[in-house]
Amino acid sequence: MNWDAFWLSMKLASITSIILLCIGLPLAYWIARSSWRWKFLIEAVVALPIVLPPTVLGFYLLTAMGSRSFLGRFYQEMTGSPLAFTFGGLVVASIFYSLPFTIQPLSMAFSAVDECLIQNAWVLGRSRWMTFLTVILPLSYRGVITAFILSFAHTVGEFGVVLMVGGNIPGITRTISIDLYDQVQALNDQGASETALFLLVFSFLFLSLVYFIDRKKDRKRVTVQFD
Amino acid sequence: MGLTVDLKYLFEGGNSLEVGFALPSDYSGITVLFGPSGSGKSTLLHFLAGIKKPDSGIIRCGRQTWFDSSQKENWPPQNRSLGLLFQEYPLFPHLTISANIGYGLNRLPLPEKRDRIRFWIDHLHLQRKEDRYPNALSGGERQRVALAQTMAPQPDLVLLDEPFSALDRPMRSDMRGVVKRTICDTGKAGILVTHDLADALALGDHIIILSEGKILQEGSPLEIFSRPALSSVAKIVGVENLHPARTIETIDGMTALAVGKGKLFAVGLVDQFAVVAPKQECFISFRAEEVILERGKPRQSSARNHLSGTVQEIVSTGAQIRVIIDCGFSLAASITKQAAEDLSLRPGAEITAVIKASAIQILPSE
Amino acid sequence: MNRHNERYSRLSKMGSIKRSCIFLLSLFCLFLIFGSFNGSDLLGAQLPSGRKANPSENILLVAAASNLRFAMEDIVDEFGKAFQTEIQVAYGSSGSFTAQLMAGAPFDLFFSADEVLPRKLISKGLALEDTLYRYGTGRIVLWVSNGSAIHPEREGMKALLHPSVHKIAMANPRHAPYGAAAVAALKNTGLYESLRARLVFGENISEAAHFVRKGSAEIGILSYAHAVSLPLKDDGRFWPIPATSYPPLNQGAIILQQSRNVPLSKSFINFIIEGLGREIMKGYGYKTQKDSR
Numbered sequence: 001m002n003w004d005a006f007w008l009s010m011k012l013a014s015i016t017s018i019i020l021l022c023i024g025l026p027l028a029y030w031i032a033r034s035s036w037r038w039k040f041l042i043e044a045v046v047a048l049p050i051v052l053p054p055t056v057l058g059f060y061l062l063t064a065m066g067s068r069s070f071l072g073r074f075y076q077e078m079t080g081s082p083l084a085f086t087f088g089g090l091v092v093a094s095i096f097y098s099l100p101f102t103i104q105p106l107s108m109a110f111s112a113v114d115e116c117l118i119q120n121a122w123v124l125g126r127s128r129w130m131t132f133l134t135v136i137l138p139l140s141y142r143g144v145i146t147a148f149i150l151s152f153a154h155t156v157g158e159f160g161v162v163l164m165v166g167g168n169i170p171g172i173t174r175t176i177s178i179d180l181y182d183q184v185q186a187l188n189d190q191g192a193s194e195t196a197l198f199l200l201v202f203s204f205l206f207l208s209l210v211y212f213i214d215r216k217k218d219r220k221r222v223t224v225q226f227d
Numbered sequence: 228m229g230l231t232v233d234l235k236y237l238f239e240g241g242n243s244l245e246v247g248f249a250l251p252s253d254y255s256g257i258t259v260l261f262g263p264s265g266s267g268k269s270t271l272l273h274f275l276a277g278i279k280k281p282d283s284g285i286i287r288c289g290r291q292t293w294f295d296s297s298q299k300e301n302w303p304p305q306n307r308s309l310g311l312l313f314q315e316y317p318l319f320p321h322l323t324i325s326a327n328i329g330y331g332l333n334r335l336p337l338p339e340k341r342d343r344i345r346f347w348i349d350h351l352h353l354q355r356k357e358d359r360y361p362n363a364l365s366g367g368e369r370q371r372v373a374l375a376q377t378m379a380p381q382p383d384l385v386l387l388d389e390p391f392s393a394l395d396r397p398m399r400s401d402m403r404g405v406v407k408r409t410i411c412d413t414g415k416a417g418i419l420v421t422h423d424l425a426d427a428l429a430l431g432d433h434i435i436i437l438s439e440g441k442i443l444q445e446g447s448p449l450e451i452f453s454r455p456a457l458s459s460v461a462k463i464v465g466v467e468n469l470h471p472a473r474t475i476e477t478i479d480g481m482t483a484l485a486v487g488k489g490k491l492f493a494v495g496l497v498d499q500f501a502v503v504a505p506k507q508e509c510f511i512s513f514r515a516e517e518v519i520l521e522r523g524k525p526r527q528s529s530a531r532n533h534l535s536g537t538v539q540e541i542v543s544t545g546a547q548i549r550v551i552i553d554c555g556f557s558l559a560a561s562i563t564k565q566a567a568e569d570l571s572l573r574p575g576a577e578i579t580a581v582i583k584a585s586a587i588q589i590l591p592s593e
Numbered sequence: 594m595n596r597h598n599e600r601y602s603r604l605s606k607m608g609s610i611k612r613s614c615i616f617l618l619s620l621f622c623l624f625l626i627f628g629s630f631n632g633s634d635l636l637g638a639q640l641p642s643g644r645k646a647n648p649s650e651n652i653l654l655v656a657a658a659s660n661l662r663f664a665m666e667d668i669v670d671e672f673g674k675a676f677q678t679e680i681q682v683a684y685g686s687s688g689s690f691t692a693q694l695m696a697g698a699p700f701d702l703f704f705s706a707d708e709v710l711p712r713k714l715i716s717k718g719l720a721l722e723d724t725l726y727r728y729g730t731g732r733i734v735l736w737v738s739n740g741s742a743i744h745p746e747r748e749g750m751k752a753l754l755h756p757s758v759h760k761i762a763m764a765n766p767r768h769a770p771y772g773a774a775a776v777a778a779l780k781n782t783g784l785y786e787s788l789r790a791r792l793v794f795g796e797n798i799s800e801a802a803h804f805v806r807k808g809s810a811e812i813g814i815l816s817y818a819h820a821v822s823l824p825l826k827d828d829g830r831f832w833p834i835p836a837t838s839y840p841p842l843n844q845g846a847i848i849l850q851q852s853r854n855v856p857l858s859k860s861f862i863n864f865i866i867e868g869l870g871r872e873i874m875k876g877y878g879y880k881t882q883k884d885s886r
Contacts, residue, residue, distance in 0.1 A: 059692060066696025085698050116317035119278045122304040123311040124331030125380060134330075138321045167690075167698045168683035169654065185684065185799040186662055187806075187824050209617075 001194055004171050004177035010089070012162075012175060013155040016094040021144070022024065022100040023095070028106030028147075029132060047100045054097065060165025061093045085167045090175075093165040094155045101150040109143020110136060145214050149207060156157045156203065229254065230384070230416070234274055234284035234294075238267075244281075244440040246271055247275050250416065250433070252289070257417040259431035261424075267315070267440045268420045272386045275418065276311045277304035288384065310382035314389040316373035318361035324348075324372050325357040331380035332475060347375035351405065367398045371405065378409060385410055385417040391426060424469070428510055428590040448510075467515040467549075467559040472589075474507045481531070482583060484511060489555025492531040493587035510590040515549065518560035518585040521579040522570050531584040534558065538576045541567070548572075552580055651678035653857055656690045656842065658706035659797050660731060663822035664877040665704070668870045672861060675869070680861070686797060694719055694849065701852040702861065704728065704749060707770045708845035720847035721855060726727060728865050729879030732773050732817040732844035736805060738829040745813055745832035750782045752832070753812060754808055758791065762804035764812035765794040770842055772801075775814035777839040805829070817878025833878070844879075 031043055049057055065084040066072045075083045083089045113136050121131040137144070158176045166173025168182070176199060183192040229252030229388040236244040244267040252256060260268045275286060277293065278302060286294040288309075293302045304311075318327050326343050332340045348357055351371040361369055370390070376383060390406065391399045407430050410417040421427055427434055428448055435445040472491070475483040484491045493511060519530070536554025543549075548567045550560045558580055572578070656664050662684050671733045687705040694703060694714055705711045708727065708803075714720050735745035735752060745752035753761060764772035772794065780783040793809070795801035798816050804827055805813035820831040846865075848858045864870045872880050 062693060062696045068696065071698065082697050082699075084696050085693070098580055101508060106746060114315075114317060116313055116315050117319060119304070120311070120317045120376075121277075121319075121330070122278070123309065123637075124376070125305050125308075126330070126333065127305060130333070135319060163685070164693070167693050167700070168654070168685055169699075170681050170683070174683075182684065184803075185659055185797070187799060187802060187819075187822075189824065197371075 001191075001198060002174075002176070002179045005174050005176045006198075007155050008087075008174065009169070009176040012090055012094060013152045016091055016155045017102075017148050017152040018097055019091065019100055021148060024099070024102035024106050024147060024151075025137075026044060028103050029110055029136070031103065032107040032110035046103050049097050052099050054158065054160025055164055057097060058093065058161035061096060061145075061161065062165050065089055065092065084165060085169060085173060087172060090162055090166050090173055093161050094158060097158055097161045098151040100156045101154045102147045105143045105146040105150060106140070109140035109146075112143075113139045142214060145210060149210050153203065153207065156199075229287075229289060231285065231287040232271075232275070234271070234281040234286065236267075236270065236274070236281040238270075242267070242440055243530050244270060246437070246440070246442055248435055248445060254433075255411075255414050255416050256432035257407070257419050257430050258433045258435060258581075259427045260418060260420045260435050260437055261422070261431070262437035263422050266422075268436045268437050269388055269423075271437070272388050272420050273416065275384075276309060277302055277307050278311075278387055281304060283462055294492070295576060296525060307384075308382055309384040310377035310380065312373055312377045312388065314392060316369050316393070316559040318369060318372055318376070323358050323360060324353060324364070327361065328375045328379050330376060343352045343379055347379050350409075351375050366394055367402065370394060370402055372533050374406065374409065376404075378413070381413070383413075383415065385415055387417060387419040389423075390419070390420075393422065393424070400423075400429075406430065424512065425588075425590055431550055443545075467516075467561070469510060469512045470556050472509055472511045474589075480525055482589065484509070484589070486511060487556030489534055491534075491582070491587060492584045493589050494585045512590060513582060513586050513587045515559045515561035517582060518558065518562075519581040520550065520552075520560055520562055520570060520572075521581060523577075525578070528581065529583075530581045532580075532582040532587075534580045534582070536578060536580060538572055538578055540574060541572055552578060554580060651854070651857060653678065653680045653701045653854060653861060655680055655682045655702045655704065655861075656694070656698070656700040657682050657684050657704040658687045658690075659684050660706055660816045660818055661844075662799075663731075663818050664874055664879065667873045667876075668865060671869050671873065672864050675682045675864070676857070676860065678857060686768070687770075697851075699851065701854060701858045702846060702848055704844065704846045706731070706842075706844055708843050711845040711847045714847060714849075717777055719850050721852065721858075722851055724847065726845050726846045726862050726866055727882065728846045728862065729874045729881050730832055731771065731774075731844060732769060732836060732878050732880070733778065733814055733839065733842070734817050734820045734831040734833045734878075735826065736741050736802070736820050736829055736831040737811070738806060738808070738817045741811065741829070744830075745812070746830055749832060750778075750784060750834070750838075753779075753784055753788055755812075758811045760793050760804070761788060761812035762793050762795060762810035763802040763815075764798045764801050765796060769794055769797055771814075771816050772799050773810070774839040774842050778814070780836050781838040821877055834881075840846060841880075857876050 027046070031039065031046070062084055063069060065072050065075070065082075066227070067076060067082050067084070070084060083092065085130050117135055118131055121135050122128070128136065157177055158175075159181060162173065163178055163181075166175070166178070167175050168178055174182070176195065180192060180195045180199065183195060230250040233247040234244065234251070238244065241581065244287075245323070258323060260271060262268050270279060274281045274294070281294065283296040284294070285292070285296070288307070291302075292298070292300055293307055294300060319330065322330065325348065328347050329340055329344045332343055335343065344357075347352060351374065353368065353371060353375070356364065356368060361372065364372065364441065370393075374390075387406065391402055394402060409519075419430055431448050433445065434448055436443040470486050472484040472486045475485055475490070477483075480494060482493050484493060491511065534554040536552040536558065538550055539553050539557070540551040541548060543564075546564060547561050548564055550567070550572060552558045552560060562581060570578070624672060630768040655665075665682055665684075669682060672678070673680060683700075687707060687710050690698070690700075690703060690705070691710045691714060694700065695717065703711065703714070708725065711720065711725050716724060737743045737745060737752075742757055743752050743755045748755070752758075765774040766772035768881050776785065779788060789792070795804060798819055801810075801813050802815050802819055802825060804810040805815075806825070814834070815825070815831075817833060819825050846862060848855060848862065852858050865874065866881065
């Protein structure tokens with residue numbers, strides 16, 4: 001069991017999910033509420049990472065981040081170090097890779113909020129921003145949790161993109177799923193099984209915990225009418 | 228607070244809305260936008276609130292110009308200082324009743340906000356419900372919370388979108404009184420949208436009749452319902468017999484009313500108030516199907532109203548025949564073809580119309 | 594009334610459990626995040642900056658073709674002992690490594706499974722000087738698991754025609770050199786057309802080895818290095834396919850332009866083509882030669 005790789009994956013997944021929530025909340029809100037006629041194009045672009053095979057997505061991300069591309073060079077000049085093959089590069093790649101898994105549940109939850117409630121908040125004088133914070137977000141609470149879980153889990157399990165963009169460098173870009181793949185490649189059955197089992201148990205516990213927190217929130221609201 | 232509205236809007240289906248009206252600057256009280264569903268009245272409210280944007284036109288409120296298509300002016304709802312009581316009472320399900328009432332009060336300092344919430348909770352008898360969530364309330368309670376929520380920020384103009392349509396009858400008359408008192412006591416102006424005649428007559432100080440996107444007529448309730456527009460309004464409402472009346476006296480729950488030159492008895496429990504005061508202006512309405520026609524002299528029967536008159540007009544409407552009778556006022560009756568033949572009705576014939584007192588509804592106009 | 598109260602208290606108890614769970618979860622996330630900021634900055638390039646801090650540090654980062662895995666592990670152990678250095682090896686497909694190197698992957702050395710890709714990198718000016726070290730020539734073998742009725746060590750290539758052979762596992766010839774060699778050997782012995790429908794392709798040799806070990810395929814064309822390493826060594830028998838029946842699997846290594854420790858890289862390559870590493874390579878079935886190029 002490679003603990004470095006495990007912690008690296010956890011770190012990558014939590015940072016990615018948190019950044020994704022920050023990007024995803026406004027983007028999903030825009031997707032859910034905008035009536036721009038070309039919106040469907042943006043929606044399609046956001047969903048594209050689901051379609052592309054991860055390795056291929058990884059290849060394009062690598063090309064974009066590489067020291068030969070404009071973006072890669074720009075980043076290198078700004079920060080003095082290249083983006084690809086670093087932890088930062090992994091975060092950027094994971095954000096692209098898991099983007100649809102954040103956006104879809106969020107925008108679904110946002111569009112499920114009754115239009116009337118939003119208009120009511122506006123008429124009561126609350127700005128769009130405050131309406132988002134005090135009405136839309138609390139009512140989309142489940143969507144936010146689902147988005148977080150999905151992007152976290154998806155990032156832990158991501159393999160092709162990380163392998164391509166990260167280059168399987170021990171301690172820096174070798175995540176738990178790459179480590180597992182490496183062990184399988186080395187025909188190290190026992191090590192691979194241990195890692196896989198650990199990963200499964202951990203993920204199961206993590207997901208159960210999150211779903212437990214999310215469980216039946218409505219029940220709290222059912223108070224007694226005739227007392 | 229004066230209001231000037233002149234708007235045009237083309238619906239997706241091809242219907243259009245073209246509305247212009249003005250309320251004087253010293254105006255307070257409730258203006259009713261009355262019309263059948265689909266006449267565009269709710270849309271008009273949404274334009275006023277700034278939730279929807281009309282194609283062109285102008286909305287002025289006091290000295291402010293809320294919307295002016297020629298100046299590309301369009302204020303967001305947040306800036307219009309109005310209240311909108313939605314048809315569905317969209318209370319925030321994740322907030323308690325007090326938080327719902329206080330939702331629009333975020334700019335007030337906390338103690339003042341607390342006092343204001345307390346006032347509305349007491350005023351609308353919501354004590355002991357403050358910490359509940361909207362799901363745990365009955366329809367009437369939800370309506371009261373929604374009203375408190377709308378009124379708490381003390382808007383200059385209150386818009387009410389079919390506020391009683393989700394309530395059952397007894398609750399409705401109750402809430403009418405509450406709404407009327409709440410708005411009139413604060414001296415605010417209200418605009419109420421409804422397709423319920425009782426709402427319009429009970430609450431309206433000024434009535435605007437809207438049909439198919441156009442204003443048919445506007446005026447005080449009395450003006451509206453006693454003039455030629457009556458027939459088209461009656462058509463809109465689906466009640467053929469709608470007449471201004473004056474109460475004479477009420478005895479044992481039975482009210483005698485003067486209608487035109489005739490006299491009618493009605494069961495005296497008006498929608499809103501337990502007893503109708505004498506000499507009160509009101510409206511009566513009853514359905515044409517409720518009228519029984521008899522040939523010859525009035526006979527003894529359990530029905531309280533026997534009106535003699537002459538047949539003025541006979542209109543065939545398929546299986547039914549509509550008979551217009553002059554009996555001091557113009558009364559419409561609906562009978563079967565067979566019955567019309569048996570009575571050998573023709574214009575000018577003498578006839579007696581019989582109506583049960585309980586079939587007549589009294590609509591107060593204030 | 595009582596029931597309601599009970600229910601309320603149950604609910605509030607549930608609430609407190611939930612609250613503590615949320616608390617734990619957020620603590621966990623915070624821990625992860627602050628842990629990650631500890632020491633090195635988040636988006637700064639940890640590897641290059643880590644090395645920048647200590648340019649003379651004895652660390653080499655090596656990209657190696659998957660087939661080298663077994664030999665390389667031994668070599669790294671021996672080299673580390675002899676030179677007091679740390680060598681980190683990433684294994685993968687030579688094609689991916691080439692793409693990554695073109696994008697600026699921070700490797701010092703690249704051990705490819707062929708010579709074409711290193712040449713390509715040289716021509717792009719990514720490798721140090723115009724040097725290509727042929728560090729070994731791979732071999733392919735027929736491999737069956739222990740209980741098999743097939744006996745390649747007696748029957749040679751004819752073992753592939755054994756009636757119990759339904760599937761033959763090999764690496765994908767389209768991009769894995771060892772797979773291409775396997776197809777060449779089949780064509781050379783005239784078996785390709787008749788066996789064509791029975792071929793199954795793994796992404797690389799390890800995957801092909803899985804097919805045979807787990808019984809999905811009855812026989813596999815694998816690398817010599819795999820066949821003599823654990824676990825295949827204990828699990829089955831093998832027969833080396835004569836080197837004359839397929840083009841030589843010459844494997845080339847290059848030192849990359851951006852290498853921060855060229856002398857150490859050179860000594861590592863020398864260790865493999867001349868030193869103790871050469872013996873290890875031989876032990877894993879690679880043919881070696883002294884000269885580069």
